[in-house]
Amino acid sequence: MSTRLEGHTFRRFDGELYHLHTEILQMAGLVYEQVQMALESFQQQKLDSIRVINEREAQVDALEKSIDSVITEVLAKRGPVARDLRTIMAFSKAVTDLERLGDEAAKIAYIAATMYNNDGNNPSNYLLRDVGIMGKLACVLLKEAIEILDMLDLERAEKLLNSHDDIEEEFQAGLRRLATYVLEDARNVGHIINVVLAMKSLVRIGEHARNLVEYVVYMVSGEDIRHTESVQA
């Protein structure tokens, strides 16, 4: 955890911001696990995970609501300004992205459930290859984003935002490859549609992870770098 949020003369304010930061990280941790489990269920046909994911989706939603209500309270009671105001704004936006991340994980799990409900006609490993690659990239990116959100580390944030968007590249490559499978055997089309939907969710996961990092940059430096392409120290 970063110490950037501390130091108020009125210490309860420190406590409130600390509590908020902890809850956000807790939510982020939960969402990260959801994404991992969703990928496992998709790749390895772990249908039990799907049930767990659906149950925990409610926890994510509950956290979103409770964090939002704490944010409203802090705004009402403390009238935060400057760094504190940016922190609250960033947290408020981060919560929305985290909730959407949870939704994408649930979506992948749902696609897995649909895909494996097929009278033994499971997709071949060739079709699942791209989701595997993209999933790994998305998990690495999301983990790094959550760590940056934890440490509020501007240097790592900058490095992440300037890095090449591998997930998008894999998505494009995957689409081209999958198209050839459709041409080879039209019976693959049902599975391929599912695979593409899951891939699209992974692209979204990458985008939400980047958003989280952009909020950290805004919070720490005050620069709003959304919709710009690169950053430097």
Next chain:
Amino acid sequence: MANTVNMSQYNEQAERRKQERRKQGKMRLSTATVTRDNRETIGNVTVPDYRIRCTDINVFYGDKHAIRNITLDIGRHEIIAMIGPSGCGKSTFLRCLNRMNDTIENCRVTGKIMMDNQDINDKSIDVVPLRAKVGMVFQKPNPFPKSVYENIAFGPRIHGLAKDKVELDEIVVTSLKRAGLWEEVKDRLDQPGTSLSGGQQQRLCIARTIAVNPEVILMDEPCSALDPIATTKIEELMDQLCADYSIVIVTHSMQQAARVSHRTAYFHLGDLIEVGATEQIFTKPVHQLTEDYITGRFG
């Protein structure tokens, strides 16, 4: 298939645009925050349309150097708020603007304070008309122990602003109206000013200041003795008045500074640390001390 191909074409174009923008130059990300030990003023101290221009103001109380090298413009039609911890020199600076420091023994003010091509700080200047031009409202309402009417009429009379009783009456009514007090006191003009409530007394003092046609109004914590409703009325009044006057307000309430002022100046131990648009100071202050103070992380 057709859709997929179009999609990837779109993405390729987007990627190209991205790379072009990347080549054009990277945007700055570093934290601009200036460290605590820097004592140079951060931000733009001058404004194009200034009413008062202060250059290198230093104030000494005996041996004590109360404020150091302060350069700051007071713009026309602007409300500028001075904030900072107690003893930082904000009130001392305010009092320089109408020579109220003259009344303090051992107090020495150096530097230039230009208003209408005259140096206010020049000892040859007559302070009486100056103080009419630069009016002041104090922390505690201090009406004269006279009637409401006389409180307003006193200034215009000694400055010879009214030819006769009719004109004087008109000044009294207009001033009370502009101070938003007319409706409340029109039936009790002959009652003592001190019989009004605290908030009304403070608006009476503002009306008294307005009555002599000032150009600048100095306010030294005008709301600190008032309840929230009276405070809101004074703030609304300030908002109205800045159409005609420049207002300089010293306040301990940062939220008040944020609510009413256009520019905010942060003072710290006799130095002017940072000046900027109020929105900027309260969302992204540049100096670490400013941030520590407004976010309540001081000392």
